[in-house]
Amino acid sequence: MPNKEVTYTISELADEFDITPRSIRHYEDLGLLLPRRKGNNTRIYSHKDRIRLSLTLRGKRLGFSLAEIRELFDLYDAEHRSRPQLHSMIAMIDEKRASLRQQQEDIAKVLAELEAADIRAKETLEKMKPHT
Template identity: 55%
Template sequence: MSSHQQEPTFTIGELARDYDITPRSIRFYEEQGLMSPERTGQNRIYTGKDRVRLKLILRGKRLGFSLAEIKNLFELYDSNPNSAVQLETMLALTEQKRAVLRQQLHDIQMLMNELDDVEGRCREELTELKRGNIV
């Protein structure tokens, strides 16, 4: 392969813009050991692998994974790509997240029911007050 056909690279600004996050967020992920771009002087040079990692970090966060959990998955993948251990770990984490979300959904439904009750009582009382011209 000639040196003219190099893998595309990206600046921190390009990645930040592409994923609608701040360069500071990207630097934070680096500090946490989730990404390790090459450097030329003070400039960071991101590869396609870094871009994929950033996309996975953001997806993991959206799904409720901690940065430590994401880092653990990356380390499992780096040490043994396509390993059963990585897949089993991901399945276990996914089930944990589902359990947390089910509990949150239950809690939200309980709060919605309480709000419905409060709202209903307030409307009844307001109607009675208006009927009696007490307002």
């Protein structure tokens, strides 16, 4: 029995990831997705395209730009990985990791400040209650 590759339509991917077909076409225009064409320009997306779409959306949530995501894909896809490419990829990952850690620290500080403000506001309200 022949091994049939799993494929997806643009509508299937849009529904699965809750995004618009236009977004998927945009990612394709940027080279993040590389679907095959069939007949009258119908796009056929592979399992690899589905994974790349998932990684693209995750990368965006983590603060990577589409250009950075494309660069990571290009580095990963390079047929002959070179030391400079790998060093570039590691540097980009280190930079993003540092940025996310800083954001994490900032979020923790803001949450602590909000908690303190909440406590003070509740204490002030308690003091304002009429005594019976």
